Amino acid sequence: MSAALTAKDFATLQEVRWCPGCGDYAILKAVTKTLAEVGAKPAETAFISGIGCAARFPYYVETYGFHGIHGRAPAIATGLKLANPELDVWVVTGDGDSLSIGGNHLVHALRRNVGLKILLFNNEIYGLTKGQYSPTSRIGTRSPSSPGGSIDSPLSPGQLALGAGARFFARAIDTDKAGLCDVLKEAHAFDGTALAEIFQNCIVYNEDVFANFTDRKQAADTQLRLKHGEPMLFGPDSAKGIRFDAEAFSLEVIDAQANQEQVLRHDQTNKVLANLLVELESPVALGVIYKNPAESFEKSWHALNGNGLRRSGKVADALRATNTWTVT
């Protein structure tokens, strides 16, 4: 056996062409670091993407890589996973790619629970096409295609995923290496579709759009870092907690010291809780919000399709598996 691979072994010789300061650099580093740490085999790993800034990702990872067409990466990845379920298949996509033009494929990959790790780089803007508003842009976003401010209500990736029947949904911030690597490792280990929404800062067209909660100075007050089974605490000295307000049927911030028994513990298998967490505006829930495994699509599919696509019969016999007669 050769020596264990490092993050550097997963970098290609390609010149990386994202804008200087782009959040994608941090994500690329976290991904290659995670691949090394989980002992991924480069030849058995494939990165599939669609179109957009994020979609250049496969060129920069020393594994197999497929740069597809706009929005269709989950479909291409599904076909690949059916042909070879042993592969580690990652999909890299953006908010335009996966929630606008490719919304249909994302929804169906999630409901089928295909063994794909989908990294959704959400920057709430179209970068590659020069800054138009995207399906996650907030109302009033001024852009070249919405100079008066956008009027479309934004889509919530978390709500969409849970509504589609996703069994794994997590969130992380591009520059939060530890938090991102944790999410990537959890996604990697998940046997089914794992969707990770990564808040990615587009410094050219939508700089600091997430600064209200990503700014490190205020992070303690604005981020809720979830751990399965542990109390939902945040703020300096974990002074604040989250409880369930039964009357309003929503989550509420409380003084954790004074109301210790009321602080909720995170249960990543609870879908109702997951729905409330993805809607929480402040603090913003990060980490694994929902994880509830079931048999993967490819496993069920292979059981149905000839016991793993194995050829047990002969065409010569199949041709005769009906009434035949002889003409002399």
Place this chain on the structure above:
Amino acid sequence: MDSIVVRLAGDSGDGMQLMGSQFIASTAQSGEDFATFPDYPAEIRAPVGTTFGVSAYQMNIGADPITTAGDKPDVLVAFNPAALKVNLPLLDDGALLLVNYDSFTARNLSKAGYEEDPCGTGELDSYQVVMVDVGRLNLEAVKPFGLSKSDGGRCKNFWALGLLMWMFDRNLSPIEAWIKAKFANAEVVRNANLAALHSGHAYGETAELTEALPRFDISKAVLPSGEYRGITGAEALSLGLAAAGELADRPLIFCSYPITPASQLLHSLTRLDDLGVGTFQAEDEIAAICAAIGASYGGAIGVTSSSGPGIALKTEAMGLAVNTELPLVIVNSQRGGPSTGLPTKTEQSDLYQAVYGRNADTPIPVIAARSAGDCFETAIEAVRIAVRHMTPVMLLSDGYLSNAAEPWRIPNMDEFEPIAANSAPAPDDSRDTQGMAFERNPATHGRPWITPGMPELMHRLGGIEKDIDTGHISYDPQNHQRMSDMRAAKVASVASFIPNQVMELGPDEGALLIIGWGSTYGPIFQAVQEIRKSHVDVSYTHLRHLFPFAQNLKELVGNFQQVLVPEMNMGQLSTLLRDKLGIEPTPFCKVTGQPFLISELLEKCRSMLPPVVIASGDSVAGGKAQ
């Protein structure tokens, strides 16, 4: 054979005679000739459901003068098992069998002398079988009128008639008028019968029943010796794809989204899982082709299928398969268009789409099947080209071929060459693996089929233009020229591997060459056989390879004074011949959704040929020789 023989059979109480005479009334109105043959049971009050109580009504309908009620039914409507039992021996292979399936109860089967349900034993495999629960659907339709179950049940012949009228494109108004007059004083019965009639008609439309009314029968006398079975186009195509998987020794993954008339193929392939075939019903047409591309990328033979509108949606992804140099088969079961058009009617109008219909210079090979059985070999050929040249291939079929059944000589699998993939190079530390993935075979321009999982051959590919040698992204203008040249040369090189075009009928030179493609094979063959009785210098060739053409086609065409191209579109093959061979063929186009009639083909040929000189010296202008 320009006429069609329809036989309605059921219990004497089922109203077969009434149904037949009404069908004929509408035929008379449509201007077609007909002859009928009511066939009552000897015992008018024979026990219900027994073979000796079967009543039948036979009609021969056609545009040509009809003198008899026809001998062999092309279409049999069987209202119960006894009717099937009695009438099945009359049918030739390929006939269309419309079965009132909810009458196939254990009791009725036993009365008819069936030990097992013939619809499940394979004994009907040589026919196109359409099973419809006429009784149940009719009762649903007449429910609002409050008739008793038995009175409501009497409307079922009108329900079935409505369905038949849909299948034969008949106008309902004469029957409506008759019902209104006949039941003028019985409002409930009148309305119930009208509702049943409309419901049956609507069922045909809603269920998108794609009838393949038998077109013509290649003379049984000429069948070469061998082992035969009945087969439909969808079955032959499925088995052909499975055979290609076996010849390539790879799994075949079929990814598709349901659409009329292509869905048959998906249904048929789901039953072949023991042959290494997997089927995936995708969320849409685009997902279907993309999943097939993903499957090919993973080393399986990826196949997708649709009809014209769905193929249009797949277009962008076809370009991706071209650019990533992956094998892929796209099956198009053509139907009438534009847009939703005529889902159940057959056309050959997607040839432009297949050959020219993509953004940029994106050539892909195009082939077409000519008959139900021919779908088998055509499918193997499509996979062979795809794998040899590492390219998507378009296989054109159509709604008629999918459903048509015919007797088919079972091929010997040992006679097919294995399908060899371009093997992956051995790992080599001193070389850039990216470039190794694009070292193309100089004769086929096919690159090695390297798939994820293969050690030390990692590379990146995609839709962006890449350097012709290194495989890295390249926006270099000269490189794009070279890549475009390579893609054109790749598809052109297919011609070096396909057999020369041969004549189906007639000599290699003469006065008139008829060029056909796709499912018009039957009527053209029959018409040319007929015309050659008076004009021996007429020949017929039928194309499987539409893009590129066989290398000798231009030379062959040059040996004829005139070229006639009959096709079920507005002249698409004529355009392609003009474009690729620089010739001026005479188009003969028909887009009525109906097959070519032998008579109209004969008339067209005769109009292009000198009049036949009869021995006495009299000439008959464009006339019939006999």
